[in-house]
Amino acid sequence: MKFFVDTADLAEIEEAASWGALAGVTTNPSLYARIGGKLADFPTHIQRICELTNGPVSAEATGEARADIIREGRELAALAPNVVVKVPTTIEGLAATRTLADEGIPVNMTLCFTVPQALLAARAGARYVSPFVGRFDDIAEDGIEQLSYIVSALSNYDFSSSGVLGPDGKRQSIEVIAASIRSVQHVTQAALLGADIATVPFNVLKKCVEHPLTTNGLAAFQKDWEKVTKA
Numbered sequence: 001m002k003f004f005v006d007t008a009d010l011a012e013i014e015e016a017a018s019w020g021a022l023a024g025v026t027t028n029p030s031l032y033a034r035i036g037g038k039l040a041d042f043p044t045h046i047q048r049i050c051e052l053t054n055g056p057v058s059a060e061a062t063g064e065a066r067a068d069i070i071r072e073g074r075e076l077a078a079l080a081p082n083v084v085v086k087v088p089t090t091i092e093g094l095a096a097t098r099t100l101a102d103e104g105i106p107v108n109m110t111l112c113f114t115v116p117q118a119l120l121a122a123r124a125g126a127r128y129v130s131p132f133v134g135r136f137d138d139i140a141e142d143g144i145e146q147l148s149y150i151v152s153a154l155s156n157y158d159f160s161s162s163g164v165l166g167p168d169g170k171r172q173s174i175e176v177i178a179a180s181i182r183s184v185q186h187v188t189q190a191a192l193l194g195a196d197i198a199t200v201p202f203n204v205l206k207k208c209v210e211h212p213l214t215t216n217g218l219a220a221f222q223k224d225w226e227k228v229t230k231a
C-alpha cells in the first residue's frame with residue numbers, strides 16, 4: 001500500500017515528503033479552507049504542492065454540472081503534470097470523468113461510499129476512487145467493512161480498457177485510495193484488505209511511525225551505548 005498525505009498544509013507536505021516514503025497528496029476544499037486559503041492563491045498553492053511532491057496531487061473541482069467540472073478539471077490539469085482532478089461521485093461527476101479521462105486527465109472520484117459507485121467510477125475512467133472510511137464510522141456504520149466490499153468488488157473485474165488514457169496511449173486501471181482515515185488502526189486495516197493507497201492526515205501519518213516499544217527500545221540502546229563509549 002502506498003501512502004498519500006491528506007492535507008493542503010505546505011509545511012506538513014514538505015515534512016512528510018522529507019521522510020522518503022510519501023507517494024502523493026490529496027486536498028479538498030475543506031482542507032484548503034482550514035489553512036486559511038484564498039481563492040486567488042489556489043492555483044499557485046496547488047503548483048507549490050506539486051513541486052514538493054514526487055507523485056500525484058489531487059485538487060478538487062468544485063462545480064456541480066458536468067460542463068463546469070470539465071472546464072475546472074482542464075484548468076487544474078494545466079497547473080502541473082502531476083495534478084489529479086478530484087471529482088465527486090455523482091452522475092455529473094461520472095460524465096465529466098469520462099470526458100477528462102478520454103483527454104488523458106487523471107481523475108480521483110471522491111465521496112465514494114458504495115460498491116456500485118466505485119464500479120461506475122471505474123467504468124467512467126477514473127484513475128483513482130476514494131471510499132471514505134471515517135465518515136461511515138461517523139454515522140455508526142463500519143467504514144472499513146464498506147472499504148473491503150469496494151476493494152473486493154473492483155478486484156473481480158479488469159478495468160484496463162475503460163481507464164484514463166495514459167501518456168503512452170494505453171489506458172490505466174483504477175486504484176483504490178482509502179480516504180477519510182482517522183487512526184493508525186484504519187491504516188492497518190486498509191492495508192490488510194488490499195487498498196492500493198491510504199491518504200492519511202499528517203498527525204495520523206506521524207503516529208504510523210511511532211510506537212512506545214520503538215521509543216523505549218531506542219532509549220535503552222542509547223543508554224547502553226553510553227556505557228560502551230565511556231568504558
Ligand code: E4P
Nearest residue numbers: 006026028130135179180181
Ligand atoms: C480525501 O481524499 C478526503 O478528502 C479526505 O480523506 C476526507 O476526510 P474527512 O472525512 O476526515 O474529512
